Amino acid sequence: MVTQATNGRETNMYYTDDSILPENMEPLIITAAPYGPEWIPGDADIPVTWDEQVQAAVDCYNAGATMLHVHVRDPATGHGSVDFDQFNYFIGRLRQAVPKMILQVGGSISFSPKTADAKAKWLDYDTRHMLTELDPKPDCVTVATGTTQWDIMSWMSADDVKGTHLEDNPKVQAAWAGMWVDAGPAFYLEHLKRLRKNRIQPYFVPAHVHQLEIIERLIRAGVYMGPMNLAIAGYGGGTLGRNPYHWMDFLRQVPQGAVATFWTSMRGLIPISAMAIVLGQHVRVGNEDNLWGPDKKRRTTVQQVEGAVRICKEFGRKVATAEEARQIMKVGVWYDSVEETLHNLGLPPNRRDGQPGFLVWETEGRKTVAKTGGDSHPMAYCMVPPPQVAAE
């Protein structure tokens, strides 16, 4: 029995000699994050009214972004919205204004019931599970798999927050430094189940490789069966840092069939995004993550999208259209079995009872015709010269 060489190492993100060439890379998916929930309008280009929030999406799309990271700001209070009806209203408007854009809703929301009746019904994590019942549906909702300290202040310098309400404001800085993400199994097991039921894809946000391991275990256990779209989330303070070796090591462990986007903050986003672009991965830019250009001058979200487009084109890689982005991420696709999911992600199969050794997918054992430019000379297989050669 001949098997394909797909042991554990080779099925994770693997670069063949030609993978590094831009023409062989998938087009770049740019996610825009223009709603910076940590900022106020005086800090940056923060939209407040509904029209402004919709226009931000339109401007990002026109600049080249094909995925939108959605946070909703309540125009009446100025705070991040916790109103289920407002989310539905805003997603409805986005669907009209940017119908092709992939809508990715930030999952760190606990909705606030409006009435005593709803308060009695929405127990514990129900206020977060309501994200799975948004109508109209977003394409995906971010899902953390593991409770994490998420101290976004840990590497922010005085320059990073210059001119914002965080400048010289230790009390507010301490509040953000104390941020953590509550995402234990009591939350994500049920959340993934409800997302599948409502056909909203999870967009995983592992903050270190051990949370990526959790995602793989969920897939092997059949809790999640679908494409793996994920952010590699590096914000320091309990999440991945800025050491490029750590990014590379994380990337090496991402399954070959997954689609990864590099997320990080402030000016570190610029070189990390450049890394993502040249490595065939994807980027997220916008005021939620960064306010600055490489020259230490302010950059709006749209300017950051334009910058990502510029770098990508300079390098020779194509920027994805919305249709291409949907195809690359397999938006709307679900699998019916653990095996189908593992196979599509390029992960080894689950171990059968008593099966020893490293795990591989079995094939029919027949040789395929090699392609020109493969490791072997194509004629070695057929020993028949092409017609134009034979005629000479």
Place this chain on the structure above:
Amino acid sequence: MTGQVTHFEIYGEDPAGLAEFYASLFGWQIVKAPGVGYWRIQTGPKRGNGFDAGLTYRPTTGPHCWLNYVTVDSMDAALMQAQRMGASIVRPKTAVPRTGWCSVLQDPQGNSFAIWQADPTAFPPPEPD
């Protein structure tokens, strides 16, 4: 300090139902602001860009009566003076984005009222979610 009653708010568990009630009872024009749980009430001919009253969900500690708003020049000064004179603060100074500041108080004998200061730069500080 001077203050003029400029508008009022009505609260309920079912604001849409209340909107129908008051529109039928008094012939008021009541229109829901898009995307927010707030209904604007026009009790008579429109004056300027403003509106006469609002209708929304009852806050957790909200009153079971209409709440009158008194417009002041300085919210901070009004709050300090009211407290010195025996009033208590029910809802602290709160921003209405790019519009103004509001606060709810109780007078020394327990009557609720609100004060309002127009301020196009008003905005609340964000909080980690």
